[in-house]
Amino acid sequence: MNQPNKQQVFSIHSEEDFQDIALQIFRQQAKNCTVYREFLTGLRTNIDAIKNIAQIPFLPIEFFKTHSVLSSNASAQATFISSGTTGMITSSHVVTDVSWYEESFRKAFQVFYGDIQSYTILALLPSYLERGGSSLVYMANDLIKQSNNPDSGFYLYNHDELYRQLIKHQQNNKPTLLIGVTFALLDFVEEYQIHFPDLIIMETGGMKGRRKEMIREELHHTLCKGFGVDRIHSEYGMTELLSQAYSKGEGVFECPPWMKIIIRDTNDPISTLPDGKIGGINVIDLANINSCSFIATQDLGKIRPNGSFEILGRFDNSDIRGCNLLIG
Numbered sequence: 001m002n003q004p005n006k007q008q009v010f011s012i013h014s015e016e017d018f019q020d021i022a023l024q025i026f027r028q029q030a031k032n033c034t035v036y037r038e039f040l041t042g043l044r045t046n047i048d049a050i051k052n053i054a055q056i057p058f059l060p061i062e063f064f065k066t067h068s069v070l071s072s073n074a075s076a077q078a079t080f081i082s083s084g085t086t087g088m089i090t091s092s093h094v095v096t097d098v099s100w101y102e103e104s105f106r107k108a109f110q111v112f113y114g115d116i117q118s119y120t121i122l123a124l125l126p127s128y129l130e131r132g133g134s135s136l137v138y139m140a141n142d143l144i145k146q147s148n149n150p151d152s153g154f155y156l157y158n159h160d161e162l163y164r165q166l167i168k169h170q171q172n173n174k175p176t177l178l179i180g181v182t183f184a185l186l187d188f189v190e191e192y193q194i195h196f197p198d199l200i201i202m203e204t205g206g207m208k209g210r211r212k213e214m215i216r217e218e219l220h221h222t223l224c225k226g227f228g229v230d231r232i233h234s235e236y237g238m239t240e241l242l243s244q245a246y247s248k249g250e251g252v253f254e255c256p257p258w259m260k261i262i263i264r265d266t267n268d269p270i271s272t273l274p275d276g277k278i279g280g281i282n283v284i285d286l287a288n289i290n291s292c293s294f295i296a297t298q299d300l301g302k303i304r305p306n307g308s309f310e311i312l313g314r315f316d317n318s319d320i321r322g323c324n325l326l327i328g
Contacts, residue, residue: 081133189226
């Protein structure tokens with residue numbers, strides 16, 4: 001059986017296509033990804049008996065902290081490393097073909113926002129820029145280049161320069177997207193206020209130990225007020241994935257066609273939950289073809305009736321047994 005190619009993965013247009021390609025990738029990875037194969041063996045999974053994606057076991061994301069999760073023998077082209085507060089064990093995602101990542105985020109941007117060359121892309125990602133190996137910086141840097149716009153670029157702590165750039169684009173009525181780590185966006189609006197209703201603010205989450213955590217409603221209210229916009233966009237991605245979901249407001253996310261969210265029962269990780277029930281988020285990322293496409297994250301969430309989803313929190317290993325208190 002041949003591995004699906006980029007053309008097949010990134011032109012999925014139906015549930016049937018997704019199922020077929022996901023099952024092909026599952027069988028490839030169950031055979032070729034040592035970590036995943038051993039995990040499946042430990043569960044006594046009968047690979048041949050799996051006929052739909054609901055039956056696929058998902059690899060706990062923690063394995064990326066301790067193992068190289070690879071389905072390919074090719075040499076690494078990039079290694080992405082997760083951010084974390086001091087003393088935390090970080091995850092590493094070895095990527096043997098970075099063009100899968102580039103194709104994924106470029107096409108996803110087009111799906112959700114249209115032609116990248118219509119935008120000025122500004123990136124306020126200080127904590128990510130100050131360390132190496134950030135997949136988010138890699139994506140932002142590529143989108144800045146793809147925008148083919150001399151005004152696109154990164155900002156560290158030079159808020160005054162960013163403010164002048166925003167004022168310029170507000171006055172010129174230029175479509176502008178500011179992608180920023182949460183604490184840096186908050187730092188900016190404490191120093192500057194702007195009224196730019198057409199500005200797209202995309203927060204990527206995370207205080208990185210710099211500020212106290214805030215609930216989403218409070219955070220988005222503060223950012224809306226500071227930037228003069230009526231909603232805050234968000235990106236849901238992680239080091240261990242090569243695809244992202246996007247929210248255009250209210251914390252409701254949608255996946256590109258080659259990515260899917262499944263909710264698992266936190267008390268029985270092999271079981272899935274129906275729409276509307278809160279549980280652990282499993283991600284199928286078909287762009288993750290050279291590592292593992294079936295990841296059980298540490299996020300809690302639920303799927304809405306229209307197939308979109310919400311992120312409602314996180315749990316760690318010590319919390320899993322008590323998560324039944326959170327199930328609605």
